Amino acid sequence: MHVNTIRTQRTAGKMVANEPLWFRILLISLCYLIATVLIIVPLIYVFVQAFADGFSGWWKNLFEDAETRHSVFLTLMVVPLAVIVNTVCGVAAAWTLTKFRFPGRTFLMTALDLPFAVSPVVAGLMFVLLYNVRTGYFAPVLNYLDIKIIFAWPGIVLATMFVTMPFVARELIPLMQALGDDEELAAVSLGASPWQIFWRVTLPNIKWGLLFGIIQCNARAIGEFGAVYVVSGRIERETYTMALRVEKLFQDYNNPGSYAVASVLTLMALSTLIAKVMLERMVAASMNEATHKTGEHS
Numbered sequence: 611m612h613v614n615t616i617r618t619q620r621t622a623g624k625m626v627a628n629e630p631l632w633f634r635i636l637l638i639s640l641c642y643l644i645a646t647v648l649i650i651v652p653l654i655y656v657f658v659q660a661f662a663d664g665f666s667g668w669w670k671n672l673f674e675d676a677e678t679r680h681s682v683f684l685t686l687m688v689v690p691l692a693v694i695v696n697t698v699c700g701v702a703a704a705w706t707l708t709k710f711r712f713p714g715r716t717f718l719m720t721a722l723d724l725p726f727a728v729s730p731v732v733a734g735l736m737f738v739l740l741y742n743v744r745t746g747y748f749a750p751v752l753n754y755l756d757i758k759i760i761f762a763w764p765g766i767v768l769a770t771m772f773v774t775m776p777f778v779a780r781e782l783i784p785l786m787q788a789l790g791d792d793e794e795l796a797a798v799s800l801g802a803s804p805w806q807i808f809w810r811v812t813l814p815n816i817k818w819g820l821l822f823g824i825i826q827c828n829a830r831a832i833g834e835f836g837a838v839y840v841v842s843g844r845i846e847r848e849t850y851t852m853a854l855r856v857e858k859l860f861q862d863y864n865n866p867g868s869y870a871v872a873s874v875l876t877l878m879a880l881s882t883l884i885a886k887v888m889l890e891r892m893v894a895a896s897m898n899e900a901t902h903k904t905g906e907h908s
Contacts, residue, residue, distance in 0.1 A: 660873035700778025734840025761843030769837035781823035
């Protein structure tokens, strides 16, 4: 594997060396231009507007507004719930789809990609049609149990779970397929239970992929707008997440407050990006260490 990587790098280096200098400069300049215009400038502008009145103004817009405080609290409650449930379900789905062969397996693999294909707004409408306590398909059961899902925080959690469902499973499935079943079969032959196999064999092998999936799932959940917009009902101090609060403040011409909340969302996204970069470096260091040990043994 290491030799193939070196050969690939050498081939790529030759391809780059054969390109004209003006072409390389043009491509690099275009990359920097696109990154600057579409990413860097908007990010800087958000923070410039958020702190236009100084730190005290930013703090006032963010924490002295009861509705904004509640949107922060709701987001910090919904996102961990959605991530935890999708992590458990994603690991279970990846384990099932890679370790077993059964009728309908291909359908389940395809169904995992539905949140990528279906618009979040359509997904939100789907939940409204199912769980609305007045006209929803499950309305009789929900009324009997006195459970409110739509226009309440459970509906926001469900909508967020739907749009973030594939990330953990889709990160783990190819990894677990590449790892194979040899180590698990060896553990079974030694008398290990399924729980012991998972914790002592499977989980250590998939830990980096699992962390990647959790980070991506968390990043997507933080900024979800479309599905949450439909199922929340936009009730003040009840169903406004931070993403919805940004839109509400902007519609009310409260630009300082809107940018203040947007800056917090941006900081959360940047922290997720930093965690992803650090994780990639840890994975690279772990792979280099493993390659070095393999070379020493050989």
